[in-house]
Amino acid sequence: MSLDTVKHAAGNPHDEQPWAELGLKEDEYERIRTILGRRPTGAELAMYSVMWSEHCSYKSSKVHLKQFGEKAPASDALLVGIGENAGVVDVGQGYAVTFKVESHNHPSYVEPYQGAATGIGGIVRDILAMGARPVAVMDPLRFGAADHPDTRRVLPGVVAGIGGYGNCLGLPNIGGEVVFDSCYQGNPLVNALCVGVMRHEDIHLAKASGTGNKVILYGARTGGDGIGGVSVLASETFSHPSPPTPSGDASRHPLPGPAKRPAVQVGDPFQEKLLIECTLEVFAEDLVAGIQDLGGAGLSCATSELASAGSGGMRVDLDTVPLRDASLSPEEILMSESQERMCAVVRPENVDRFLEICAKWDVIATVIGEVTEGDRLEIFWHGEQIVDVPPRTVAHEGPVYHRPLARPTWQDALQADDAAALPRPAGPEELREQVLRLTASPNQAAKAWITDQYDRYVLGNTVLAQPEDGGMIRIDEETNLGVAIATDGNGRYAKLDPYAGAQLALAESYRNVAATGARPLAVTDCLNFGSPEDPAVMWQFAEAARGLADACRTLGTPVTGGNVSLYNQTGESAIHPTPVVGVLGVIDDVTRRTPMAFRTEGQLIYLLGDTAGEFGGSAWSQVIHGHLGGLPPRVDLERERLLAEVLIAASRDGMIDAAHDLSDGGLIQAVTESCLKGGRGARLVVPEGLDAFTFLFSESAGRAVVAVPRGEEVRFTDMCRARSLPAARVGVVDGDAVEVQGQFTLPLAELREAHEHTLPALFA
The missing domain is CATH 3.90.650.10 (PurM-like C-terminal domain)
Structure with a gap:
């Protein structure tokens, strides 16, 4: 030719x-x-x-993304920001860390193995191009309904692609998420994150x-x-x-x-x-x-x-x-x-x-x-x-669209359909049965069938990995300096309120990093939405971007870069708006980290934060009633900051031996996971002023559950009181069952069977 x-x-x-x-x-x-x-x-x-x-x-998206720069908080740690292959932050001792999350959604639907594998390869090269040695990867994933035939086609290939490429590179996979929802049928979200380490003078x-x-x-x-x-x-x-x-x-x-x-x-x-x-x-x-x-x-x-x-x-x-x-x-x-x-x-x-x-x-x-x-x-x-x-x-001078945007006509009706009005369990036996159903549901069930296909400990510097709240990597073997990374995002919350949903995604990721003992520093995001040619989708995007920018300014965590993935829909059916937010934090000494497992009999279980009857977008409403409606949990960013300060100080000073944030599934899900991870049971008491249902299933934000050694109780509670953080003693690590006094007892063996059997039964 x-x-x-x-x-x-x-x-x-x-x-x-x-x-x-x-x-x-x-x-x-x-x-x-x-x-x-x-x-x-x-x-x-x-x-x-x-x-x-x-x-x-x-x-x-340009016209909305610019506020990440306009509203960016002042940060002494930020060395390279938006506009380069990846952001770079100063973590001390002359070290810089670069991290970024990207999407490979449509390619992974077309060809699951290669789409996911090359998603890992691409994000690793972004990190390499900054001058850093890649040291770990993570993979936030979203699939259609767990029992849908196409999910059985896509998920095994995606997981094999991530594991096959990352394992061959010799990079540990230290975290991420796996979420199932029918809205992702035909449009799975395969987001990939990589983190790399370099000296300041090596930035390229x-x-x-x-x-x-x-x-x-x-x-x-x-x-x-x-x-x-x-x-x-x-x-x-x-x-x-x-x-x-x-x-x-x-x-x-x-x-x-x-x-x-x-x-x-x-x-x-x-x-x-x-x-x-x-x-x-x-x-x-x-x-x-x-x-x-x-x-x-x-x-x-x-x-x-x-x-x-x-x-x-x-x-x-x-x-x-x-x-x-x-x-x-x-x-x-x-x-x-x-x-x-x-x-x-x-x-x-x-x-x-x-x-x-x-x-x-x-x-x-x-x-x-x-x-x-x-x-x-x-x-x-x-x-x-x-x-x-x-x-x-x-x-750099391509088209810039100011797309029409309009609040969806169905938004008011969706928010008015309050999940708090759903039928609640009639008594202790039904409460027990619903706890088991929640624990066994695909979104709350153990993800070991997936994560066991990834090498989490290659290179020898992995300190924490899934299912921990955040992944943690040691970056200096002499000083034990390390970084922690978490990714989070709840499309159900964002569907109910995109502004609050984006802030809740940041808050949970921020909370997860703090729960490990690391101090949150910076943010990367992957904004997954439907077609920008739909005014309702553009309204969702604009609200989510505004919410995330406002929250980053309040929490002092600048957005260093990320990715926008649009057109995630089939015909007229768009996915839930799904802003995935990654937070990176630094910890001076990884030996002071806080794991999630309850391991020591007799330790005291404290619930930090306030619990209210908040069930909009909750795991309980989805699993038990197949319902989505109402408002998501209330966002209180100052409370999130305060909770993080307490978790970090308690970890550094040896006042807690375990910590787990409360999010999907509420307190009972967090306690179940901590008990199963450590092989120890828990006896719980419903606090005064709360009913058992709200105590167990509420998804109020700004909360965590911690295990406090008896000898540290006075020091820990004095610190919480001095900082005006609510801290309620709700139980003790004890036995081989999760018992809610006056309600029910669930042996760990029964919980483990429910929690660990679901994914192998679906995909093995």
């Missing part, structure tokens, strides 16, 4: 081009023509189409500066997989509930070459492991002036973003790119999202050493271009110019 050169494009302004099939709107296509002053070449059209996709350009940024510096592509060869994968596939709504085929999904893009390419990337974790070690070695020798990983939009993204963030232009000779498929056209090479690739900007005097290190690690490396004077990104194919664009217009 003869290629459109820039000259030919200018001379044929009326030729039809497949802009609509590439996902562009008519006004976007016309804007490209205005920017260039001519008809774009095929290669230019390919670049703009992927870079202006929803996934890459944030064109529907994605920019191409220094005229004459060489642009080196290194890693795997470029293939036909992933064309239109995350960039375009993640920017569309599925039109039907049946899974599209991996190849057929890409065939709608009218590119030259073979008719069908796989839309989902294919990962090779062993190649990525070599890439990681190779990259860290070139960092150690200070050979890199700028670096960018190749993820969504592939070379289109890496070249345009590096050039856009730099001080000059860039020339690339595309025919020098190493290929594993010689039939690929230039457009396909630019759009390919083949995995395990990086792009580095290297000073000429360092090129030979850079290539030598790559050869040592058996990593293919090729000089494909150089930094130029001026402000143009120019790409050539066998000497013929096929791209001549201002790089900022590709990478």
